[in-house]
Amino acid sequence: MLTLDKIYHAAHVLKEVIRDTDMIRAPKINPESDVYLKTENLQITGSFKVRGAYYKISQLSEEERQRGVIACSAGNHAQGVALAANKAGIKSLICLPDGAPISKVEATKSYGAEVAL
Numbered sequence: 001m002l003t004l005d006k007i008y009h010a011a012h013v014l015k016e017v018i019r020d021t022d023m024i025r026a027p028k029i030n031p032e033s034d035v036y037l038k039t040e041n042l043q044i045t046g047s048f049k050v051r052g053a054y055y056k057i058s059q060l061s062e063e064e065r066q067r068g069v070i071a072c073s074a075g076n077h078a079q080g081v082a083l084a085a086n087k088a089g090i091k092s093l094i095c096l097p098d099g100a101p102i103s104k105v106e107a108t109k110s111y112g113a114e115v116a117l
Helices: 004-014 049-058 062-067 076-088 102-110
Strands: 023-025 036-038 069-072 092-095 114-116
Touching: 004 049, 049 076, 069 076, 076 092, 076 102, 102 114
Parallel strands: 069 092, 092 114
Antiparallel strands: 023 036
16 A cells, blocks of 8 residues: 555655656646656666656665566656666666667666566
C-alpha cells in the first residue's frame, strides 16, 4: 500500500539523481482549465522513467545486486535502468529491439549498460 511515508522515502532516495523539474502553465491547451506541463524531459535520461528504475534498484537486496539487473526497452526505460544500475555499482543488461534508434542504443551504453539487440 502506498503511504505518505513511502513517498517521502522515495523522494529522499531519488534526491541524489533526479533533477527538480518545473510545472509550466499551458493555457492554450484548454483556456477554460488550469493545465500545467511537468518538464520531465529535462531529466538526465530525458524522461520520468529514471524515477521508478532508480528507486526500485535502490531497494534491491545485496544478493539481488550481485546478480545484476536485466530490462527490455526501446529507449527511455532502458536509459533509466542503465543509469540507476551504474550509480548503484551493479551490472545491467538491457535488451533493445534491432530497430531501436542508434541514439537510444548509444545513450544506454553511455550509462554503463551491456546492450543486447
